[in-house]
Amino acid sequence: MEQICENAKVFLSGVLDDLGFDLKVDSSITEEGCLLNLSGEDAHFALAENGELLDAFEVVLFQSFGRELDREHRFIVDAEGFRQTRKAELHAMARFAADQVRKNGRPFTFGVLNSTERRIIHMSLQKEEDLFTESVGDGRERRLQIRLQ
Helix, strand or coil: CCHCCCCCCHHHHHHHHCCCCCCEEEEECCEEEEEEECHHHCHHHHHHHHHHHHHHHHHHHHHHHHHHHHCCCCCCCECHHHHHHHHHHHHHHHHHHHHHHHHHCEEEECCCCCCCHHHHHHHCCCCCCEHHHHHHHHHHHHEEEEEEE
């Protein structure tokens, strides 16, 4: 795993240099996988549009090195703590949605979330015995739904 993470770091550093970004890449291994943290003058570009560039880098890294990763691991590209902040927001959204479902008895369907965000909410609510979460729809229309068991 360490070598895969190092290879991804070198690759991403090269991509960022080629694109002309003033960004440095640091890597570390976490329980989720390989965390690649971007820092530097251009970090704000990576955070624009809700971190879409971070998501794009993750897709490119997975396409390039994903076959070498264990199934339970992934690449996480972050800058300025964006991912941790977003994770906290998603946990709060999950709690709110769970309360609404329990209160109203009606399913709660989230708006557009990427697969990583849907996974965070699934994991956040997996121990709730009275609730069921599932992704419904296909492609860009895929949504996360929470309902009573």
